[in-house]
Structures are given as structure tokens and as C-alpha cells.
Amino acid sequence: MNNYLLIPFLPLAAFLINILLGRNFLKEKAHWVSILAVAGSWVVAVMTLVDILAGHKINQDLYTWIVSGNFKVSVGFLIDELTAVMLIVVTTCSTLIHIYSVGYMHGDKGYYRFFAYLSLFTFCMLMLVMANNFLQLYFGWEGVGLCSYFLIGYYFDKKSASDAGKKAFIVNRFGDFGFGLGIIMIFLTFGTIYYEPVFAQAGGFANNTVNFLGYDVHLMTLIALLLFCGSIGKSAQMPLHVWLPDAMEGPTPVSALIHAATMVTAGVFLVARCSPIFSLSETALMVVALTGAITSLFAATIGLVQNDIKRIIAYSTISQLGYMFLACGVGAYTAGVFHLYTHAFFKALLFLCAGSVMHAMAGELNLQKMGGLKKYMPVTYLTMLLASLSIAGVPGFAGFFSKDEILWLAYSGPSPVGKFVWLIGTIVAFLTAFYSFRLIFLTFHGKFRGTHEQEHHLHESPKFMTIPLMLLCVGAIASGWVGIPHLLGGGAHFTEFMKPVLGHPEGHGTHAEEWMVMAISVIAGFSGIGLAYFMYLKRADIPVKIAQQFSGVHRLLFNKYYVDELYSFLIVRPAIWTAKNILIGITDAKIIEAIVNGVPKAIGIFSEQLRKFQTGRLQHYASIMALGILIIIALMLWR
Amino acid sequence: MLAKLFFGYYAVVIIFLSLLVITRKNPVHSVMWMLLLFFHIAGLYLFLNAEFIAAIQVIVYAGAILVLFLFVVLLLNLREELQVERFVGSWPAGLIIAVAIFAIVVNVIRSFVLAPPGKYSIEYIKEATHTKALGTILYTEYLFPFEIASLVLLIAIIGAIVLAKRKTRSH
Amino acid sequence: MVPLNWYLMLSAAVFMIGVFGFLTRRNIIIMFMSVELMLNGVNISLISFSHYLQDLRGQILVFFIITVAAAEAAIGLAIIIALFRNKSTAHVDEMNEMKG
Numbered sequence: 001m002n003n004y005l006l007i008p009f010l011p012l013a014a015f016l017i018n019i020l021l022g023r024n025f026l027k028e029k030a031h032w033v034s035i036l037a038v039a040g041s042w043v044v045a046v047m048t049l050v051d052i053l054a055g056h057k058i059n060q061d062l063y064t065w066i067v068s069g070n071f072k073v074s075v076g077f078l079i080d081e082l083t084a085v086m087l088i089v090v091t092t093c094s095t096l097i098h099i100y101s102v103g104y105m106h107g108d109k110g111y112y113r114f115f116a117y118l119s120l121f122t123f124c125m126l127m128l129v130m131a132n133n134f135l136q137l138y139f140g141w142e143g144v145g146l147c148s149y150f151l152i153g154y155y156f157d158k159k160s161a162s163d164a165g166k167k168a169f170i171v172n173r174f175g176d177f178g179f180g181l182g183i184i185m186i187f188l189t190f191g192t193i194y195y196e197p198v199f200a201q202a203g204g205f206a207n208n209t210v211n212f213l214g215y216d217v218h219l220m221t222l223i224a225l226l227l228f229c230g231s232i233g234k235s236a237q238m239p240l241h242v243w244l245p246d247a248m249e250g251p252t253p254v255s256a257l258i259h260a261a262t263m264v265t266a267g268v269f270l271v272a273r274c275s276p277i278f279s280l281s282e283t284a285l286m287v288v289a290l291t292g293a294i295t296s297l298f299a300a301t302i303g304l305v306q307n308d309i310k311r312i313i314a315y316s317t318i319s320q321l322g323y324m325f326l327a328c329g330v331g332a333y334t335a336g337v338f339h340l341y342t343h344a345f346f347k348a349l350l351f352l353c354a355g356s357v358m359h360a361m362a363g364e365l366n367l368q369k370m371g372g373l374k375k376y377m378p379v380t381y382l383t384m385l386l387a388s389l390s391i392a393g394v395p396g397f398a399g400f401f402s403k404d405e406i407l408w409l410a411y412s413g414p415s416p417v418g419k420f421v422w423l424i425g426t427i428v429a430f431l432t433a434f435y436s437f438r439l440i441f442l443t444f445h446g447k448f449r450g451t452h453e454q455e456h457h458l459h460e461s462p463k464f465m466t467i468p469l470m471l472l473c474v475g476a477i478a479s480g481w482v483g484i485p486h487l488l489g490g491g492a493h494f495t496e497f498m499k500p501v502l503g504h505p506e507g508h509g510t511h512a513e514e515w516m517v518m519a520i521s522v523i524a525g526f527s528g529i530g531l532a533y534f535m536y537l538k539r540a541d542i543p544v545k546i547a548q549q550f551s552g553v554h555r556l557l558f559n560k561y562y563v564d565e566l567y568s569f570l571i572v573r574p575a576i577w578t579a580k581n582i583l584i585g586i587t588d589a590k591i592i593e594a595i596v597n598g599v600p601k602a603i604g605i606f607s608e609q610l611r612k613f614q615t616g617r618l619q620h621y622a623s624i625m626a627l628g629i630l631i632i633i634a635l636m637l638w639r
Numbered sequence: 640m641l642a643k644l645f646f647g648y649y650a651v652v653i654i655f656l657s658l659l660v661i662t663r664k665n666p667v668h669s670v671m672w673m674l675l676l677f678f679h680i681a682g683l684y685l686f687l688n689a690e691f692i693a694a695i696q697v698i699v700y701a702g703a704i705l706v707l708f709l710f711v712v713l714l715l716n717l718r719e720e721l722q723v724e725r726f727v728g729s730w731p732a733g734l735i736i737a738v739a740i741f742a743i744v745v746n747v748i749r750s751f752v753l754a755p756p757g758k759y760s761i762e763y764i765k766e767a768t769h770t771k772a773l774g775t776i777l778y779t780e781y782l783f784p785f786e787i788a789s790l791v792l793l794i795a796i797i798g799a800i801v802l803a804k805r806k807t808r809s810h
Numbered sequence: 811m812v813p814l815n816w817y818l819m820l821s822a823a824v825f826m827i828g829v830f831g832f833l834t835r836r837n838i839i840i841m842f843m844s845v846e847l848m849l850n851g852v853n854i855s856l857i858s859f860s861h862y863l864q865d866l867r868g869q870i871l872v873f874f875i876i877t878v879a880a881a882e883a884a885i886g887l888a889i890i891i892a893l894f895r896n897k898s899t900a901h902v903d904e905m906n907e908m909k910g
Binding site: 642643646649650653654657658660661666669670673676677680683684687688689691692695696699700703704707708710711712714715720723724725726727728729730732733734736737738740741744745748749751753754756757758759760761764772773776777780781784788791792794795796798799800801802803805 | 811812814815816817818819820822823824825826827828829830831832833834835836837839840842843844846847850853854857858860861862863864865866867869870872873874876877878879880881882883884885887888889890891892894895900901902903
């Protein structure tokens with residue numbers, strides 16, 4: 001059972017081959033290496049899943065990484081139920097998106113580079129989910145961040161793209177700083193950073209407090225919140241969400257793989273993985289739940305008015321990630337991971353469809369210039385429609401089951417904020433349905449609003465792109481069927497499967513209440529779709545009127561609550577001012593340059609004296625050498 | 640007593656000749672005195688039961704190396720040499736250093752104690768013959784250094800040719 | 811029987827005369843001969859040790875020293891010739907290209 005090692009290392013091998021040989025040898029064939037490697041990973045991941053289903057569990061150290069005193073870290077792998085699900089999600093999405101990229105990136109000059117980074121990303125992500133200790137998790141965490149940076153800035157000759165890459169990287173630093181501190185706290189508390197002993201001992205520290213900045217803080221709350229900092233950054237939650245919409249500057253397959261399906265869900269994975277710690281702190285859970293709820297509402301409202309097709313989906317991603325945190329925050333980790341798993345499929349699908357649309361529209365992103373694409377690209381239309389039905393929570397689709405489980409557990413769970421977040425979740429369900437279908441209606445229905453040239457150019461995408469769409473579509477519809485709740489006659493297999501790792505969430509409520517919660521969410525979803533239909537197909541003049549009527553609100557939403565401007569004012573500009581005036585003006589000019597210029601000057605004066613020893617006379621050198629020998633012998637004799 | 644007398648003669652002559660070598664104005668004279676010096680050192684070696692080394696001393700040092708010196712001396716400008724100062728300006732410093740080291744070394748020599756003698760006694764060497772005993776050690780225990788020595792000589796041959804070759808411009 | 815120390819004294823004396831010559835003579839050939847003198851000084855002490863300790867390895871060492879001396883003489887004299895060809899002088903105090 002060692003073949004699980006192939007899962008991360010095949011993509012790594014593909015990365016190495018592509019980065020070393022890609023430019024000169026593989027060129028247009030670079031994709032084969034990566035696709036074969038990732039597909040191989042997928043096969044092994046499925047085999048591993050079968051093993052896990054049979055009740056096996058892997059926890060193995062492969063290689064001792066660092067030993068320093070009592071601090072010991074290995075490169076080790078832990079594969080349990082949670083990891084197995086993540087492996088399936090990552091390898092499936094990665095494989096399909098690799099294939100899709102063959103069509104999408106065709107003819108790009110950095111073709112090999114793209115596949116190399118994509119494979120490296122897959123490797124890092126797999127290392128992240130397969131880690132059995134926090135440091136390796138952190139390695140994967142930073143690795144995926146680095147790949148994200150590479151790929152957002154893939155079109156590095158475009159300034160907005162390289163800026164977006166930097167923004168993503170820098171914003172993530174804020175979160176990762178907290179995450180790093182969290183790992184240090186874990187080591188200080190438990191003396192180890194392996195999952196198993198940490199989680200096993202966590203209960204024993206449930207009532208400990210620690211002095212933090214002069215206050216006595218509940219230890220588990222502190223650790224949980226520090227870890228959650230990392231999650232906030234990576235999963236683009238408030239207030240560190242600003243990087244994700246900008247990350248859409250990267251190629252669309254990247255947006256689908258990294259910024260929708262896998263990397264951004266790492267934060268949710270972290271919370272789920274550390275559920276034994278989070279569960280010990282009610283405060284931390286509440287923070288998680290409220291952050292998730294507020295973020296999801298916040299992002300959904302922004303999504304209502306955006307016109308950039310990829311940004312809408314990006315805000316939708318933030319919103320859905322908020323949903324997952326909401327679930328984790330009310331203690332329903334399984335529901336959160338379940339939503340992560342279904343979301344990966346339909347959100348990747350949405351992005352890939354958007355990429356397909358962009359492909360047809362020659363890079364056009366503005367919804368207002370599209371319309372009526374239905375008849376030109378039927379496959380894209382159909383798959384995107386199904387994905388939107390899934391995200392809107394239409395019964396029978398994957399999104400319905402996961403969303404319903406979250407809402408029900410939020411409503412019925414023991415969390416003090418449960419009812420409140422349930423309410424927000426329901427509102428967000430409505431908003432999600434609305435903006436998703438606004439996107440569909442504006443893109444595919446009605447009349448084409450672009451230029452004539454664009455209209456001539458319209459075509460369905462090549463097979464390399466449509467086939468992954470169809471395959472993902474199957475996932476978007478069917479992936480939820482493993483978690484049909486008991487209420488609807490299903491077995492809730494997903495929850496049962498996850499029970500050993502994440503525990504069983506408790507919902508206290510009658511069947512009637514459960515039906516009611518489900519009905520409300522379904523009604524919210526359908527009314528969202530209905531409203532979108534009404535506003536964008538029946539009475540297309542209404543949106544404009546509303547926008548004029550509530551111009552203040554519209555402007556606020558359209559400008560994303562001015563968060564970017566706020567950060568620019570509070571952080572970016574002071575930082576640049578400090579850099580310019582203090583760092584360049586004083587530190588650089590007065591201190592560093594003084595040192596840099598002063599040292600050579602001092603050396604010059606010194607060596608001016610010293611060079612007098614260098615007479616160039618052979619005998620002087622020999623005499624000094626003999627004198628040295630004399631002194632050494634004398635010292636040895638009369639020491 | 641006779642041995643001491645012999646040694647006394649050799650010691651005095653060797654030191655005297657050494658001084659002559661380094662003080663003569665004319666390098667040719669220096670080389671000639673050195674030739675005599677090497678013969679005396681070879682004689683001292685015979686006195687110490689080192690016939691083979693004594694032979695090498697005469698053949699290699701006196702025969703080969705000194706002749707080489709003589710050639711080089713003759714290549715250089717001798718006439719000018721006879722008119723200029725023979726010591727550098729700072730010669731007292733050199734003298735002091737040399738005397739100081741000598742004093743220290745003599746000081747050390749006085750406290751020497753001999754280790755127990757090894758197996759190559761005079762009787763043993765007599766029986767095995769000196770050259771054969773030496774060759775046995777050289778080709779067994781010191782085979783590897785011996786091979787390296789051959790390499791050193793090869794490099795010296797090539798190096799000497801390369802260095803002394805007149806650079807001809809080829810175009 | 812002559813004491814070992816006498817030989818060592820003689821050896822030290824020859825060596826130091828070599829050192830003195832090397833440090834004071836202007837003519838590079840004489841300096842070179844001083845180096846040979848130093849090597850011979852060492853050889854004397856090695857041979858006498860070999861005799862008194864009844865160990866032939868001292869003589870082996872001398873053998874190697876003579877080998878190296880021969881190599882050194884060949885190379886060194888080649889250098890002197892090259893030097894003389896460029897500088898037209900054999901006086902070391904007239905060569906000070908390395909002056910700082």
C-alpha cells in the first residue's frame with residue numbers, strides 16, 4: 001500500500017520534466033506529461049479511496065525532515081476519510097482542468113510553463129491535504145500560494161496581471177503570519193506538531209489559559225483563531241477577500257482549479273482538519289460562523305451588480321466559501337466539507353464555461369456585451385445552466401444537498417448564533433440563485449449585444465474543452481447523491497463516511513422543522529431564479545430603473561463596498577509613503593549609503609597603510625615568513 | 640677518537656664551504672665551491688653507512704643539478720655581476736633571523752633523546768646489502784610515493800620545457 | 811662514536827647558512843643555491859637519524875627529497891631563464907612588479 005506516494009509525486013515529476021525540458025524539447029507537447037501524471041494521480045487516488053472505504057487508514061512518516069532538540073518533523077502522509085475526499089476533489093478537478101487547458105491555452109507562448117506550474121500546484125495541493133503534521137501542511141500551503149502567484153501573474157507582461165499576483169501574495173501574507181504563529185503556539189503547547197498527538201491531547205488543554213499581550217486568553221481559542229487567520233487569507237474571507245476577484249487576471253483554467261475548486265478551499269480543509277481544536281472553543285467557532293456568514297452575504301450582494309463574468313463567479317466563490325465556514329462554525333464540519341466537495345465540481349464547471357464563453361468572445365468579459373449565445377454554443381450553455389441550477393440549490397442537484405445540510409444543521413445545531421447564520425444563509429441562497437441566473441440570462445439569452453465581428457467569430461469550443469465540461473457536469477449533478485439526507489430517503493453516506501474524522505453533527509429538531517428549512521431554502525432558490533428571469537428576460541428595463549432609483553446602494557455594491565479603496569487609504573498608501581520618505585529618504589540615503597560608502601573609504605585609508613608592507617621584494621617576504629616560523633617555534637618551546 | 644677527528648674535519652669543511660657558496664661574488668665560483676661541498680657531504684654519508692645515498696648525492700646533485708646551475712649561470716650576464724653589490728640592503732635583518740633560528744634549533748637539539756633502534760642494524764644491512772634493503776622498502780612500503788615522485792619528475796620535465804621555451808609569434 | 815647531536819648541529823648550521831643566503835643575496839641563482847643548501851642540511855640530519863635509529867626510512871625520505879630537488883632545480887632554472895629573458899637582470903631587488 002505504498003503506491004499512494006505516487007499521488008503527489010507524479011505531478012512533481014511532471015513539473016520537473018516540463019520546467020527542465022519544456023522550453024526546448026516538449027514545447028507543444030508539454031501537456032501530455034502533465035495530463036498523464038495527473039491522471040495517474042487520479043487513478044491512484046481512486047484506489048486509495050477504495051482502500052479507505054474498506055476501513056484502512058494510512059499514517060506514515062516517509063523521511064525525517066528536521067530534527068532539532070525535541071522538535072521533530074517528517075515528510076509524512078496521513079490519509080483518512082477527509083484526505084481521501086480532498087484527494088478525489090483535487091485530482092479530479094486537476095485532471096479535467098489540465099485537459100481543458102489543452103484547448104484553452106493552445107498556441108500560447110508559455111505553454112510548457114503553464115502546464116509545469118499547474119502540475120506544481122497539484123503537487124503542493126496534494127502535499128497540503130496529505131500532510132500528517134502542521135509544518136508539511138504549511139509547506140503545501142505556501143506552495144499553493146506560490147503557484148497561485150505564478151499563475152495569476154501568468155501574463156506577466158500585462159501590468160494588471162502581475163499586480164494581481166503580487167496582491168494575492170501580499171494579502172495572503174497577513175493570514176499566513178497568523179497561521180505560522182498558530183503552528184508555533186501548537187508546538188509550544190503540545191511539544192509536537194503531528195496531527196495525531198496534538199488532537200489526542202487537545203482535550204486536556206480545554207480549560208487552559210495563556211498570557212497573550214498581557215491578557216489571559218483561552219488557549220484553544222487563541223490557537224484556533226490564529227489558525228483561522230490562515231484560513232481567512234487563503235479562502236478569501238472578510239477582511240482579506242480582496243485578492244480573489246483580482247486573481248481572475250490569470251488564465252481561466254487557473255481560476256477554475258486554484259481560485260474556485262481547490263486552493264481556496266484549503267482554508268475550509270484546515271478548519272475541518274483542526275476540528276478537534278476548534279470544537280473546544282465556542283468563541284472561535286462563533287467567529288468562524290459569523291465570518292463565514294457575513295462574507296457570504298457581503299460577496300453575494302457584490303455579485304448582484306458586477307458585469308465582469310469571471311468576477312461574478314469569483315464573488316460567488318467567496319460567498320460559497322463563506323457558506324462552508326458558516327457550516328464549520330456551527331460545528332457541522334461534515335456539511336462544510338460536503339459543500340466543499342460539491343462546490344468544487346459546479347464552481348470549476350462554471351469557471352470553465354465562462355472560459356469557453358471568453359474563448360468564443362475573443363476574451364470579452366463584459367456581460368452587457370454578450371447575450372443570445374445559447375444557439376452558438378449549446379454544450380457550454382447546457383453545462384453552465386446545469387451548474388447554475390446546482391449552485392442555486394435546485395432539488396436533485398449536488399448543490400441542493402450540501403446547502404440544505406448546512407442550513408439544517410445551522411438551524412438545528414447547538415451553536416448560539418445558529419439561527420442567525422441560518423437566516424443569512426437563506427438570504428444568500430436567494431441571492432446566489434439570482435445572480436447565477438442573471439449571468440445565465442445575460443450571457444446566453446436575449447439578443448447578442450456585442451460587435452458584428454464578435455458575432456461572426458462565435459463558435460462552440462473545441463472537444464478538448466467541451467469534454468471536460470461534460471464530465472464536470474456529471475459531477476455537478478451527481479456528486480451530491482452520496483449525501484442524500486435520511487429525510488429524503490437517502491443514506492447520508494457522506495456524513496457516515498466522515499464520522500471517524502469530523503464527528504457527527506447534532507441537529508435537534510423535528511421532521512417538520514427539517515421539511516420547513518428545506519422548503520424555505522428551495523423557495524429562496526426558485527424565487528431567486530424567478531426574479532432573475534423576470535428582471536432580465538421579461539422586463540429588461542427594470543434593472544436600469546432600480547439602479548437609478550437606488551443609485552447610492554448600486555454604486556456601493558458596484559464598487560465592492562469600497563474595500564479596496566479603504567485598504568489603499570489605510571495600508572497601501574501609508575506603506576508607500578513610509579517607503580518613500582523614511583526608508584528611501586532616511587534609512588537608505590543617510591544610513592545605508594553612509595555605511596556603504598564609509599566602509600570602502602575606511603578600507604581605502606587602512607589599505608593605504610597596509611600596502612606599504614607589499615614591497616614587491618622577494619627577500620622581504622621571505623624574511624617575514626622566516627620571522628613567523630621563528631615566532632611559532634619560540635611559542636611552541638616556551639609556551 | 641679517529642671518528643671524531645674525521646667528523647671534525649668534515650664539519651669544519653662543510654660549514655666553511657657553505658659560507659663560501661653564499662658569499663662569492665662570482666656565481667661560477669659559488670657553483671664550484673658547492674661541487675666541493677657536495678662531495679664532502681657525500682663523504683659524510685659514507686661515514687653514516689649510507690652508500691647508496693652518497694652515490695646519488697654525487698651523481699644527481701653534483702653531476703646533474705650543479706651542471707644545470709652552471710649552464711644557467713653561463714647564460715646570464717656575468718660581467719655586470721662582478722661589479723655590483725652582492726647582498727641586499729637589509730642583510731643584517733637576514734643575519735639576525737638566521738642566527739635566532741639557529742639558536743633556537745641548537746637549544747632544542749640539546750634535549751634530544753634517541754628512540755630505541757629499529758631493525759635495520761649494520762649487521763642486517765651488511766647481510767642484505769644496502770641497496771637491496773633500501774630498494775625493498777622503496778618498492779613495497781613506499782611504492783605509491785615512488786610512483787608520485789615519477790609523476791613529479793615528468794611534470795618538471797614538461798614544465799621546464801614550457802617555461803624556458805622562447806615564445807615565437809606565429810603569424 | 812660521534813654523538814648524534816653533533817650531526818644535528820652541523821645540519822642546523824648548514825640549513826641556517828642556507829637561510830641566511832636566501833634572505834640576503836641579490837643574485838637569484840645564488841638564492842636558488844641557498845635553497846639547495848637548506849635541503850642538504852635537512853638531508854644530513856635525516857641520514858644521521860637513519861643511522862642512529864637503525865631505520866632505513868630516513869634514507870628513503872632523502873631519496874625523495876633529492877628527486878624533488880631535481881624537479882625543483884629544473885623548473886626553477888627554467889623560471890630564471892624566462893625571467894632573465896624578460897627583465898635582463900638576475901637581481902631580485904630590481905624586480906618589484908608586485909609592489910602594492
